[in-house]
Amino acid sequence: MRKIKLGTSSLEVPVVAVGCMRINSLDKQEAERFVRTSLELGANFFDHADIYGAGKCEEIFADAIGMSPSVREGIILQSKCGIRPGRFDFSKEHILASVDGILKRLRTDYLDVLLLHRPDTLVEPEEVAEAFDQLERSGKVRHFGVSNQNPMQIQLLKKAVKQPIVANQLQLSITNSTMISQGFNVNMENDSAVNRDGSVLDFCRLHDITIQPWSPFQYGFFEGVFLDNDKFPELNAKINEIAAKYGVSNTTIAIAWLLRHPANMQPVIGTMNIDRLKDCVKAADIRLTREEWYEIFRAAGNVLP
Numbered sequence: 095m096r097k098i099k100l101g102t103s104s105l106e107v108p109v110v111a112v113g114c115m116r117i118n119s120l121d122k123q124e125a126e127r128f129v130r131t132s133l134e135l136g137a138n139f140f141d142h143a144d145i146y147g148a149g150k151c152e153e154i155f156a157d158a159i160g161m162s163p164s165v166r167e168g169i170i171l172q173s174k175c176g177i178r179p180g181r182f183d184f185s186k187e188h189i190l191a192s193v194d195g196i197l198k199r200l201r202t203d204y205l206d207v208l209l210l211h212r213p214d215t216l217v218e219p220e221e222v223a224e225a226f227d228q229l230e231r232s233g234k235v236r237h238f239g240v241s242n243q244n245p246m247q248i249q250l251l252k253k254a255v256k257q258p259i260v261a262n263q264l265q266l267s268i269t270n271s272t273m274i275s276q277g278f279n280v281n282m283e284n285d286s287a288v289n290r291d292g293s294v295l296d297f298c299r300l301h302d303i304t305i306q307p308w309s310p311f312q313y314g315f316f317e318g319v320f321l322d323n324d325k326f327p328e329l330n331a332k333i334n335e336i337a338a339k340y341g342v343s344n345t346t347i348a349i350a351w352l353l354r355h356p357a358n359m360q361p362v363i364g365t366m367n368i369d370r371l372k373d374c375v376k377a378a379d380i381r382l383t384r385e386e387w388y389e390i391f392r393a394a395g396n397v398l399p
């Protein structure tokens with residue numbers, strides 16, 4: 095699969111990341127087949143979090159892939175920490191303990207990438223910096239990033255953290271694209287002009303932080319899938335028309351739309367269906383035209399000024 099550099103690091107990653115949040119919906123054999131197929135497709139970047147399935151997803155994954163030192167060498171592992179029941183926690187103690195738990199469950203001695211999962215307003219940047227330094231020194235984590243953070247929150251961390259922030263994992267799909275639409279409506283009086291994220295898209299581009307769109311097929315907050323959904327007739331008609339033109343599925347076009355943006359994006363897909371996984375990977379070879387990208391954006395109900 096086509097690769098990109100993750101942020102400013104030298105780590106080369108496939109443009110489509112495999113999200114493992116739903117791997118606990120598979121039985122053992124299904125999970126083994128899913129992971130094997132991912133590797134055959136070159137999709138060897140796996141996204142985890144300590145909270146997925148309350149830790150079970152990382153364990154299921156490690157079993158399914160038959161984790162061993164040689165298997166580990168051929169894959170890229172990312173996980174996240176910082177969400178706890180009823181609160182967020184970026185304390186040094188919690189970050190360090192979380193990483194130890196993640197490594198144990200994934201049966202490895204290092205993570206390629208650690209992300210802070212969701213902003214903690216009680217964050218002390220100096221504490222995060224100490225945790226990152228310790229994790230880097232011990233070899234437990236090679237690269238660091240964030241998730242769901244706006245530019246100011248990243249800048250606040252950077253006050254103390256010296257490692258580059260290589261990725262920002264953010265909710266982004268064709269139907270959930272306020273970070274894009276606000277950029278078309280600068281200083282206007284309509285709702286689309288509301289800047290909800292501090293211009294995170296441009297900030298990440300400016301600082302070479304890879305955006306990892308999560309839930310690329312969902313609308314709302316896990317409300318459902320927009321593809322083949324009667325709630326989005328115009329969008330589906332347009333996606334299907336373009337899919338027919340390229341001879342691919344609507345799934346492929348939904349991912350190709352994200353990849354067409356020049357912001358160095360690496361969508362994190364959540365499917366556990368092997369056919370859909372293959373269709374997502376196909377998107378790496380498709381480059382939509384500028385016209386097609388805008389047609390899809392408008393078909394989702396976005397109005398250009």
Ligand SMILES: NC(=O)c1ccc[n+]([C@@H]2O[C@H](COP(=O)([O-])OP(=O)(O)OC[C@H]3O[C@@H](n4cnc5c(N)ncnc54)[C@H](OP(=O)(O)O)[C@@H]3O)[C@@H](O)[C@H]2O)c1
Pocket residue numbers: 112113114115116141142211241242263264307308309310311312319321322345362363364365366367370
């Ligand atoms: N950083 C964060 O805060 C955050 C939050 C949420 C998720 N994530 C990460 O992002 C990954 C992706 O999230 P997600 O799973 O919500 O993303 P998603 O890829 O948008 O959704 C996957 C779900 O949609 C279903 N689906 C996809 N296409 C479909 C179609 N055409 N028809 C019917 N069902 C379809 C899948 O079912 P099938 O399995 O049957 O295909 C699966 O249940 C997660 O695994 C996780 O790694 C991160």
